[in-house]
Amino acid sequence: MVTDHLPHTLRSDALDNRERILDAARALFSADGLDVPMREIARRAGVGPATLYRHFPTKQMLVAEAFADQLHACRAIVDEGCADPDPWRGLCLVIEKICELHARDRGFTEAFLSTLPGAPDVAGREYTVKTVAGLAQRAKDAGHLRPDFVLDDLILVLMANKGIHATSTATQVMASRRFAGLAIQAFEACPHHAPLPPAARLASAAPASA
Amino acid sequence: MVTDHLPHTLRSDALDNRERILDAARALFSADGLDVPMREIARRAGVGPATLYRHFPTKQMLVAEAFADQLHACRAIVDEGCADPDPWRGLCLVIEKICELHARDRGFTEAFLSTLPGAPDVAGREYTVKTVAGLAQRAKDAGHLRPDFVLDDLILVLMANKGIHATSTATQVMASRRFAGLAIQAFEACPHHAPLPPAARLASAAPASA
DNA sequence: ACCTAAGCGGACGGGGGCGTCCGTTACCGT
DNA sequence: ACGGTAACGGACGCCCCCGTCCGCTTAGGT
Numbered sequence A, B: 001m002v003t004d005h006l007p008h009t010l011r012s013d014a015l016d017n018r019e020r021i022l023d024a025a026r027a028l029f030s031a032d033g034l035d036v037p038m039r040e041i042a043r044r045a046g047v048g049p050a051t052l053y054r055h056f057p058t059k060q061m062l063v064a065e066a067f068a069d070q071l072h073a074c075r076a077i078v079d080e081g082c083a084d085p086d087p088w089r090g091l092c093l094v095i096e097k098i099c100e101l102h103a104r105d106r107g108f109t110e111a112f113l114s115t116l117p118g119a120p121d122v123a124g125r126e127y128t129v130k131t132v133a134g135l136a137q138r139a140k141d142a143g144h145l146r147p148d149f150v151l152d153d154l155i156l157v158l159m160a161n162k163g164i165h166a167t168s169t170a171t172q173v174m175a176s177r178r179f180a181g182l183a184i185q186a187f188e189a190c191p192h193h194a195p196l197p198p199a200a201r202l203a204s205a206a207p208a209s210a
Numbered sequence C: 001a002c003c004t005a006a007g008c009g010g011a012c013g014g015g016g017g018c019g020t021c022c023g024t025t026a027c028c029g030t
Numbered sequence D: 001a002c003g004g005t006a007a008c009g010g011a012c013g014c015c016c017c018c019g020t021c022c023g024c025t026t027a028g029g030t
Helices: A012-032 A038-045 A049-055 A059-066 A068-083 A087-104 A106-112 A125-141 A151-163 A169-187 B012-032 B038-045 B049-055 B059-066 B068-083 B087-104 B106-112 B125-141 B151-163 B169-187
Strands: none
Touching: A012 A038, A012 A049, A012 A059, A012 A106, A038 A049, A038 A059, A059 A068, A059 A106, A068 A087, A068 A106, A068 A125, A087 A106, A087 A125, A087 A151, A087 A169, A106 A151, A125 A151, A151 A169, A151 B151, A151 B169, A169 B151, A169 B169, B012 B038, B012 B049, B012 B059, B012 B106, B038 B049, B038 B059, B059 B068, B059 B106, B068 B087, B068 B106, B068 B125, B087 B106, B087 B125, B087 B151, B087 B169, B106 B151, B125 B151, B151 B169
16 A cells, blocks of 8 residues: 555565564554664564665665655545635644644654654655645635734644653543644634734754754 | 852862863753763863763753753743733743743753653752642633643643754744744633643653653 | 872773674575 | 575674773862
């Protein structure tokens, strides 16, 4: 489901290992973030380090493949939000779902926010961002989203959501849900909203820190 | 200014080194977070590793000393907020200032949120938290803070603020400022606020993850 | 000026992650 | 069944960090 355009023919055991590696990677990335040692992924997958490196020469490639599904989910969520006749409701839905997605998967957030070294784009990230921008504009026009909302505010919320950690996944998701609720509250147009400090550019030109 | 109750007499050069180590630690912690290698702190301070370990046997001790000032600043901010006759304005002030403080100092956030291993309390953290709870209650009673606000929401905001990263300190502070603005917006009592998802317990019993 | 002990820092052994090489295994086409 | 080769994985050398030991330096009292 991930990528069918493999280098044509791959031996059956190799393909099996590949899948097992991806499974292991997904599990570990989700639970512990992206800094798990490659070795550990290999160990969990039941293969040697060499095999892992053969299939995925760099961690970024592994990450990209491992989170392909999540990224599709992300796109799906955005598309679903855009499909909603009420753009504000659609936007809220996007915020909630995306926050939950990120809460459930620690590594994905890092990958999505390009905390990765060079970050040669984690696939459809750009598309997703742009599409949601349209949704936001419509919500704004409809008068439900505050006029001074900026797309970077969404990035801000995403980054912020990333900062939320808890001991268990359940708690994490709960916290993220509440956070999303607060964010929505902050974004909703309100007759007497204070002018809000200026936004900072975070989105585009940021290859991230570490 | 940090601690004058040193083990009675300390040789002048030793005391000098101690200060230089603390300066280096502050600089590095602020810029890069708490995971900078001890070696690097020593290098920057111009001392050998042994000297550093002699003065601060464990990283936690170093962290505790290094951030003593920040913690005092934190308390000062909270006290200032409490002193404000308008509790809501006081609370807003606290949120804004604390966010900025944390934005300017990457390591402090980690230290404050007990991302530290065992976290034997980073000094007056408890006090600070409890004091601000009182302030929040008053703001709530005054009808300016939403009634379903919980103290954990503040922790949430702090953790979230920690997630915000930027390339430069200036951008970081700007982003944090806007975030604080949004948070305040979310906290403000509003006639038609949606019921908000339930809060998660984050504050007390969390010795943190890693 | 001298002597003593407080203080210093280079050097060490241990541990862990990294990415790669190469002898061995086992898939698959004939 | 068998050969060739794709694929495997243990083992290697590298680097960085950790915390400590011990011979040397130097402050500071007399």
